[in-house]
Amino acid sequence: MAEHTIKAFDLEIGELRGLISEMGGRAEAAIEKAMAALVRGDTKLAATVVADDAKIDLLETQVEKLAVRIIGLRAPMADDLREVVAALKIAGVIERIGDYAKNIAKRVNTLKEHRKIEAVSVLPAMASIASGMVHDVLDAFAARDAEAALRVCERDREVDDFYNSIFRTLVTYMMENPPTITSAAHLLFVAKNIERIGDHATNVAEMVYFAATGNYMAERERGEPAYGTE
Amino acid sequence: MAEHTIKAFDLEIGELRGLISEMGGRAEAAIEKAMAALVRGDTKLAATVVADDAKIDLLETQVEKLAVRIIGLRAPMADDLREVVAALKIAGVIERIGDYAKNIAKRVNTLKEHRKIEAVSVLPAMASIASGMVHDVLDAFAARDAEAALRVCERDREVDDFYNSIFRTLVTYMMENPPTITSAAHLLFVAKNIERIGDHATNVAEMVYFAATGNYMAERERGEPAYGTE
Numbered sequence: 024m025a026e027h028t029i030k031a032f033d034l035e036i037g038e039l040r041g042l043i044s045e046m047g048g049r050a051e052a053a054i055e056k057a058m059a060a061l062v063r064g065d066t067k068l069a070a071t072v073v074a075d076d077a078k079i080d081l082l083e084t085q086v087e088k089l090a091v092r093i094i095g096l097r098a099p100m101a102d103d104l105r106e107v108v109a110a111l112k113i114a115g116v117i118e119r120i121g122d123y124a125k126n127i128a129k130r131v132n133t134l135k136e137h138r139k140i141e142a143v144s145v146l147p148a149m150a151s152i153a154s155g156m157v158h159d160v161l162d163a164f165a166a167r168d169a170e171a172a173l174r175v176c177e178r179d180r181e182v183d184d185f186y187n188s189i190f191r192t193l194v195t196y197m198m199e200n201p202p203t204i205t206s207a208a209h210l211l212f213v214a215k216n217i218e219r220i221g222d223h224a225t226n227v228a229e230m231v232y233f234a235a236t237g238n239y240m241a242e243r244e245r246g247e248p249a250y251g252t253e
Numbered sequence: 254m255a256e257h258t259i260k261a262f263d264l265e266i267g268e269l270r271g272l273i274s275e276m277g278g279r280a281e282a283a284i285e286k287a288m289a290a291l292v293r294g295d296t297k298l299a300a301t302v303v304a305d306d307a308k309i310d311l312l313e314t315q316v317e318k319l320a321v322r323i324i325g326l327r328a329p330m331a332d333d334l335r336e337v338v339a340a341l342k343i344a345g346v347i348e349r350i351g352d353y354a355k356n357i358a359k360r361v362n363t364l365k366e367h368r369k370i371e372a373v374s375v376l377p378a379m380a381s382i383a384s385g386m387v388h389d390v391l392d393a394f395a396a397r398d399a400e401a402a403l404r405v406c407e408r409d410r411e412v413d414d415f416y417n418s419i420f421r422t423l424v425t426y427m428m429e430n431p432p433t434i435t436s437a438a439h440l441l442f443v444a445k446n447i448e449r450i451g452d453h454a455t456n457v458a459e460m461v462y463f464a465a466t467g468n469y470m471a472e473r474e475r476g477e478p479a480y481g482t483e
Contacts, residue, residue, distance in 0.1 A: 094324045095325075099325075108317065115342070190438070194434050201427070204424050205424050211441065215442065
């Protein structure tokens with residue numbers, strides 16, 4: 024690496040990756056804090072998740088400005104252009120992942136009296152897989168590792184299985200405990216938000232795969248249904 | 254207009270606007286068809302909404318390619334650059350609006366036996382406001398009309414009011430009719446999807462406002478809480 028000539032473009036791409044990485048770290052932390060707040064009924068912690076989301080939004084704006092500047096000034100070609108566009112899109116998706124964590128955090132106050140509903144104890148395990156997907160897909164982006172991106176997609180099935188199981192558990196719980204239906208409905212949305220985080224990590228994996236290989240994962244996927252991500 | 258010299262940039266921007274407009278028209282149609290399918294229990298119509306979503310996704314890819322080409326080749330400055338970036342982001346949001354319509358369509362089969370739940374009759378009115386917002390915000394984009402974009406944001410409150418009312422109606426219905434809880438839970442998600450479409454139209458309005466004025470709507474919003482959109 025020492026003899027490699029660092030161009031302005033490489034420095035800027037490095038800066039772009041750094042911003043994306045910071046966004047990802049903050050989104051992961053937001054998911055974990057939101058779940059901890061939910062399980063403990065900790066409204067103060069939930070409030071920090073809501074407040075910190077503004078920082079993720081700000082980072083997205085920075086990624087956008089930098090990506091546009093790079094494209095405008097450097098007119099990157101092929102691989103480099105794909106990477107800059109991927110960064111721009113990935114930032115948009117991470118911003119949404121942050122929104123899902125914020126949305127979970129906002130329900131903590133409503134749910135704090137009903138933390139005994141059994142689904143509450145299962146949700147953190149589901150969230151943990153989803154936030155692990157977010158973590159690993161950003162590592163895959165940093166390393167331009169298409170195979171690692173594929174492995175992230177495979178795990179979305181676990182998140183979906185959790186979701187389907189929690190949906191059924193909650194519906195049964197509602198039938199047996201009508202007075203808790205409002206809380207259980209909020210928990211359905213929490214489960215749905217986590218499921219969507221998994222979907223979004225999968226979308227990022229598809230972008231990483233495309234940025235790294237120039238091929239759409241879907242083309243490969245058709246022959247390998249194990250990577251089904253719909 | 255006849256004496257105005259048309260530059261390559263203007264032509265390309267026109268093409269970009271045309272693609273966005275087509276995406277928006279398709280997203281609006283998807284919302285309306287999904288709701289008609291839901292109300293009538295028409296699974297065939299629902300299937301066309303799911304199938305047609307691929308076309309919206311394809312248009313997003315075309316917008317992305319064209320926007321990147323314009324930025325790379327023409328290196329647009331200030332107002333022009335803001336418009337190209339807005340187009341890129343708006344396409345991403347419309348793609349998601351299409352996904353929400355598709356998600357509603359996918360629930361039609363599960364819900365077709367429970368079309369008598371009273372919330373089903375209220376949902377189309379709610380969806381109609383949301384799809385009207387999508388329509389008007391794209392007109393605002395085409396006309397670079399910041400004031401029209403602000404008016405779109407104001408209507409998000411109506412969509413939110415509908416959502417809160419439907420949420421309460423469905424929870425009450427669940428308590429009184431435990432055997433229909435699964436269907437009512439799916440309807441909660443349909444209502445949530447429509448509420449999200451309203452939020453996304455609001456996000457587009459913010460982008461249109463920024464593209465047209467160079468200022469963030471939020472800055473103006475602070476002094477005028479009537480435009481609150483969080």
